[in-house]
Amino acid sequence: MDTARPFLDYLRKFIDMSEDEFGQEIVPLLDLKKVAKKEILTRAGETENNIYFIIKGFIRKYYPRHNEEINTQLSYEGHIIHSQESFHSRTPSEYFVEAIEPTTVVAMTYDQLESLFASSQRMEHMGRMIITYTMVIKDRLQMQLVKMSPRERFLNFVTKNPELMQRVPQKYLASYLNIKPETFSRFKHLLRNHTKAVHNP
DSSP: OOTTHHHHHHHTTTSOOOHHHIIIIIGGGOEEEEEOTTOEEEOTTSBOOEEEEEEESEEEEEEEETTEEEEEEEEETTOEEOOHHHHHHTSBOSOEEEESSSEEEEEEEHHHHHHHHHHOHHHHHHHHHHHHHHHHHHHHHHHHHHHSOHHHHHHHHHHHOTTHHHHSOHHHHHHHTTOOHHHHHHHHHHHHHHHHHHHOO
8 A cells, every 4th residue: 555655646636535445446456566677568569458657767668660769758756657559449559668767666457447447437537537637748748849949849858857867868868859869969968068157157
């Protein structure tokens, strides 16, 4: 129960949920997993059968293209990650889901989640709100990729997620933001110079 507490806090963003309700309705469905760095949770070509909530650590979702790995999601503590289309449509995944750091997750299978949503209107409503929330975030990112210049995307990301610059390999961040690696390196250099100028006028 204590380990899964961050998941309760996450669900409370969408509905009021007591610890008793969480313990009785949700906890029995959860599978606690410890995942090693570089461990693959989902492989392209396999049907995604789990939805993961990250308790501690970092996970990426990517697809291979030629000799590249295109990162489409970078998620850390307090976030959900899975191969979304595969999970909901029950078709083979186009993506790999891989741990960037040693990671602890709680997982729920497709059948367990469907059973939970079918158990009451309240649980179905919670599920609909969570799915809507994740879709809005995804659309927002896609809009940023279309409307913002590479420099604007970089600055927006760094401003909102400064700690991730230390935790995530640069090549993953550059791919996620759709910025060429050499351009990303130049932006980092400019940022360091700007920071030095601010602290040493």
